[in-house]
Amino acid sequence: xxxxxxxxxxxxxxxxxxxxxxxxxxxxxxxxxxxxxxxxxxxxxxxxxxxxxxxxxxxxxxxxxxxxxxxxxxxxxxxxxxxxxxxxxxxxxxxxxxxxxxxxxxxxxxxxxxxxxxxxxxxxxxxxxxxxxxxxxxxxxxxxxxxxxxxxxxxxxxxxxxxxxxxxxxxxxxxxxxxxxxxxxxxxxxxxxxxxxxxxxxxxxxxxxxxxxxxxxxxxxxxxxxxxx
Numbered sequence: 001x002x003x004x005x006x007x008x009x010x011x012x013x014x015x016x017x018x019x020x021x022x023x024x025x026x027x028x029x030x031x032x033x034x035x036x037x038x039x040x041x042x043x044x045x046x047x048x049x050x051x052x053x054x055x056x057x058x059x060x061x062x063x064x065x066x067x068x069x070x071x072x073x074x075x076x077x078x079x080x081x082x083x084x085x086x087x088x089x090x091x092x093x094x095x096x097x098x099x100x101x102x103x104x105x106x107x108x109x110x111x112x113x114x115x116x117x118x119x120x121x122x123x124x125x126x127x128x129x130x131x132x133x134x135x136x137x138x139x140x141x142x143x144x145x146x147x148x149x150x151x152x153x154x155x156x157x158x159x160x161x162x163x164x165x166x167x168x169x170x171x172x173x174x175x176x177x178x179x180x181x182x183x184x185x186x187x188x189x190x191x192x193x194x195x196x197x198x199x200x201x202x203x204x205x206x207x208x209x210x211x212x213x214x215x216x217x218x219x220x221x222x223x224x225x226x227x228x229x
Contacts, residue, residue: 008083024059025167026066028177030223034074034185040216044194048077049217051102064113070106070126075099077197083204097137099150100193102215104130104159120177124162130215131156132192152193153208159215160186167225179223187215 034049050073057066077100084093112120133154137146152216191210201208209218 001107006205009216011023024066025072025228026057026059026068026225027228028179028223028225029054030179030181030221032072032074032219032221034075034217034219037218038216040213043211043213044076044080044192045196046076046194051075053223055108055223057108062180066108066110066113068108068110070102070104070128072106072110074102076102076132076192076193079198081198081200083200092140094147095139095141097117097139097180098134098195098198099136099195100132100134100195102130102132103129106159112167119172120167120169121165122167123164124185125160126162127158129156130159130187132188132190133194141212152206153191153210155191155210157190157215159183159185161206161219163219163221165221175223175227175229179221179225181221183217183219183221185215185219189214197224 030053032049032051032053034051036044036049038047040046051072053070053072055068055070057068059066079098081096081098082093083096083181106126108124110122110124112122114120131154134152135149136152137149139146161183163181163183165179167177167179170178172198189212191212192215192229193208193210197209197211199209203208
């Protein structure tokens with residue numbers, strides 16, 4: 001089932017729920033725990049993709065529809081390699097830390113009727129882009145400042161997701177919410193590195209072996225939302 005079809009279904013479901021209300025603005029933070037699925041799971045061998053996101057949603061007057069944007073950052077693996085042959089003529093041990101990161105920027109459409117209770121269930125769809133990148137840092141030891149650092153690999157792709165959840169008011173004025181949500185995340189095929197993608201030749205030259213797959217996650221999420229009328 002495509003994301004476009006689900007968005008159309010969301011809007012159709014909302015029509016009987018139209019009601020007059022003032023404009024609303026929702027803003028907050030959320031923590032995600034992405035569980036790889038399908039080809040992405042078998043290709044990447046990544047057990048979990050934690051992420052942090054910021055979101056702002058604007059309620060369309062007289063409808064249960066909210067539109068907005070979501071900016072997220074996640075990390076899908078980190079690894080440390082110790083080498084003594086990084087620099088010609090220098091026989092000293094160095095730590096190379098590689099962090100596999102991503103950022104995503106998504107447009108959001110959420111259908112969330114006001115049921116005049118502390119519970120506000122919702123259905124939402126998102127579409128946007130994801131940018132993966134691997135950063136490396138070379139240090140003499142764990143606590144020292146980096147001798148060198150830089151981006152070794154990057155790629156990007158279109159991404160979409162659909163989710164269902166509920167916001168639960170945690171105060172009597174119903175303007176502060178705990179949000180629970182589960183989403184299905186899918187992207188177009190892209191190249192990315194895993195913890196085992198970097199190796200070295202006998203001469204100390206770096207070899208990168210990227211994997212290719214669409215990012216596919218089942219993503220439980222915990223968030224905090226603040227409502228401004």
